[in-house]
Amino acid sequence: MSTSASRPAGPLVAVITGASSGFGVAIAKRLIQEPGARLVLVARREERLAELAAELGAGRPEGTVTYVAADLTEDAAPAAVRDHVREHHGAPTLLVNNAGAGYRARFGEERGGWENVRKTMAINFDAVVRLTEALLPDLRASAPSAIVNISSTAARVGRAGAAAYSASKAALALWTDGLRAEEAPHGVHVGNVLPGFVPTEGFPQTELVESRFGKYVLGTQEQVAEAVVACGLHGKAERYVPRKYEIVAALRGVLPGVVLRAVGNDKAQRLTTPKTVSDD
Structure with a gap:
């Protein structure tokens, strides 16, 4: 869906989280090009x-x-961001919730239990909800405006070693869908970007990058940035990066057994599961 009313009115005032590396840098470099x-x-x-x-x-x-x-998992962070935007820029017209993390471990392992789930949900879902809540009144005031949440294809197809990450991104994706319907009457469009495997700083799946299979499944940071533009400035509901992941997501709905077996086979697990676990 695309509507002219979904494009923020007037000059763009964009708040981008997770802006110090990876997708955040690419998104910032793309959005600053807007007049x-x-x-x-x-x-x-x-x-x-x-x-x-x-x-x-x-x-x-x-x-x-x-x-x-700011650390967006801290209680004071949402208000600090809101107050900074008001003081220096007025009301935001676009919020890009990009900050996130993945702590890869299997649930039955020491590092993969409840604490891993709690920590992953705190940054990938709870922090997004809290910052959005803090900025929402100002986004409504500046409508037409937009929110873009960076979810993941892991929200549609979970993988071993990433159950907590998949759950957090699935929560974000479905919350995004609901929020889109709720905020439409207020003139705030809510979009969802779902990246697949996109190499960034610290990208752990080095074997995937180096494999012949990689060229078929890897996206780029620039593609993620353009997907943000499509959702945030042109009213698209969601974008997969690369776009071919839409096929996998669709097949997951009609042929779940086939897709789950494909992503769960030994070769797929070897290519897509990192050899080390990072808390960065």
Whole structure:
């Protein structure tokens, strides 16, 4: 679905979380190209935020790109982001909930139990909900405006070693669908971007990147950024990256056994499961 009313009115004021690396950097570099765009970069690593803000702000009016160094799982973070946006930019017209993490472990393992599930849900779902709640009144006030949530193809097809991650992204994807329906009357469009395997800093599936199979399933950070533009500025409901993952998601609905066997076979597990676990 696409409607002209879904494009934010006036100059773009975009809040981008997880903006210090990976998708967040690519999204920021793409959105700053929009005429008159202003950005608020949010992440934990202040030094990286400062460097990116300086890079993107070069040659543009002072204050075009600002940042908030914050851990979005902390109670005070949502209000801090909201207050910064109000002080420096007024009301946001686009919120990109990109921050997320995956702590890969099997549920029956020491690292894969309840604490892993709790930690993963806290950043991938709870933090998104809380920041959205804090900014929603201002997004309504600046309507037509938009929210884009970065979910994952793991929300549609779970894999061994990533059960908690898949659950958190599935929660986010379905919450996004519900929120889209709820906010439409308020002029706030809500889109969902579902990346598959996209190499970024620290991408753990090195064997997949190096395999002949990789060229068929890997996407790019630039494709993710364009998907954000499609959902956030052009009213698309959702985008898979690469787009071919739409086929897998559709097959999951009609032939679940076939898809689950395919992603669960030994070769698929070997290619897609990281050899190490990172808490970064």
